[in-house]
Amino acid sequence: MRTFSFAGGETGEWRIERIAAVTGESLPAAPRLRILQGPDAAGTAAWCLRGITSNERYVNRGEKGALVAVQPALGRPEARHAALIPIRKSSAWWALPQDERRAIFEEQSSHIATGLEYLPAVARRLHHCRDLATDEPFDFLTWFEYAPQDVTAFEKLVARLRSSPEWSFVDREVDVRLIRT
Amino acid sequence: MRTFSFAGGETGEWRIERIAAVTGESLPAAPRLRILQGPDAAGTAAWCLRGITSNERYVNRGEKGALVAVQPALGRPEARHAALIPIRKSSAWWALPQDERRAIFEEQSSHIATGLEYLPAVARRLHHCRDLATDEPFDFLTWFEYAPQDVTAFEKLVARLRSSPEWSFVDREVDVRLIRT
Numbered sequence: 459m460r461t462f463s464f465a466g467g468e469t470g471e472w473r474i475e476r477i478a479a480v481t482g483e484s485l486p487a488a489p490r491l492r493i494l495q496g497p498d499a500a501g502t503a504a505w506c507l508r509g510i511t512s513n514e515r516y517v518n519r520g521e522k523g524a525l526v527a528v529q530p531a532l533g534r535p536e537a538r539h540a541a542l543i544p545i546r547k548s549s550a551w552w553a554l555p556q557d558e559r560r561a562i563f564e565e566q567s568s569h570i571a572t573g574l575e576y577l578p579a580v581a582r583r584l585h586h587c588r589d590l591a592t593d594e595p596f597d598f599l600t601w602f603e604y605a606p607q608d609v610t611a612f613e614k615l616v617a618r619l620r621s622s623p624e625w626s627f628v629d630r631e632v633d634v635r636l637i638r639t
Numbered sequence: 640m641r642t643f644s645f646a647g648g649e650t651g652e653w654r655i656e657r658i659a660a661v662t663g664e665s666l667p668a669a670p671r672l673r674i675l676q677g678p679d680a681a682g683t684a685a686w687c688l689r690g691i692t693s694n695e696r697y698v699n700r701g702e703k704g705a706l707v708a709v710q711p712a713l714g715r716p717e718a719r720h721a722a723l724i725p726i727r728k729s730s731a732w733w734a735l736p737q738d739e740r741r742a743i744f745e746e747q748s749s750h751i752a753t754g755l756e757y758l759p760a761v762a763r764r765l766h767h768c769r770d771l772a773t774d775e776p777f778d779f780l781t782w783f784e785y786a787p788q789d790v791t792a793f794e795k796l797v798a799r800l801r802s803s804p805e806w807s808f809v810d811r812e813v814d815v816r817l818i819r820t
Binding site for chain 1: 640642678689691693694695696697698699700702703733734736737738739741767769770771772773774
């Protein structure tokens with residue numbers, strides 16, 4: 459099962475430090491986040507976002523090799539900071555053919571190259587929501603884990619991506635920051 | 640809602656003429672097919688396959704323009720023949736980076752160029768199953784509609800695609816043929 463549920467509520471290993479709306483509507487406040495494997499909605503959660511890990515959509519062979527060589531696993535003991543960043547892209551983005559989405563993603567926005575600069579400090583897992591059977595509020599849920607000494611670097615990574623041409627197609631984005639307890 | 644369910648059973652607008660296993664396990668016999676919009680499983684069906692329409696994964700701008708210019712809509716009165724072809728691709732396929740999947744799909748296998756030769760005779764809708772929240776038996780459900788005089792052309796299209804390099808990555812395929820009643 460490649461499906462993960464992120465439930466904001468009273469319980470969970472992660473304490474929510476802040477929830478900020480970057481673009482569009484925010485998410486309701488919640489003190490904790492629980493991550494569950496599987497599509498089950500957490501009954502008592504304030505909110506529950508679901509996504510599924512999948513094949514990569516844009517990386518080429520060389521980029522994949524470079525990523526695999528340096529990307530760390532989730533769950534490192536020192537990586538007590540995390541960010542859950544749910545994103546939705548506009549219908550204009552989804553109407554673009556593959557070659558134009560790729561060109562915006564990497565040749566214009568250096569999404570992969572920028573991310574590579576922050577490896578192996580930042581561990582990451584991408585979840586897709588757009589093609590779940592149900593209508594979901596976001597297209598992607600990105601989950602990041604990093605150590606306290608990499609907080610500043612992570613802020614820089616996020617700021618660089620948000621200032622890229624690709625981000626002009628983001629029509630909803632929420633930024634949830636967390637500490638493992 | 641972009642989700643469609645294909646239910647094989649006692650009811651439905653389409654009479655099933657034959658069900659053939661091309662690669663791997665077949666589907667149970669059923670006299671009729673019902674197509675429903677939405678993810679609801681048909682309670683009494685012998686089988687029910689679900690999929691979701693999505694953005695294109697391989698076509699470039701030029702190919703998209705060529706397709707849009709000639710592809711017909713579903714539901715033409717004369718298109719009384721149909722094929723439902725569910726397909727699963729191997730884990731080796733899904734592990735390939737985007738550029739290599741694209742190269743096999745089009746530069747090596749001419750999937751788009753071959754399909755274009757059979758337009759506007761054959762109408763088509765592709766449904767994705769791989770990224771539904773639940774584990775599905777196929778990755779894609781392809782639905783085709785064509786008129787009686789195009790039956791031979793459609794057989795040729797299917798045979799050409801099955802002999803392409805791309806098809807060496809298909810590890811399950813069932814071919815369901817139908818007539819509108």
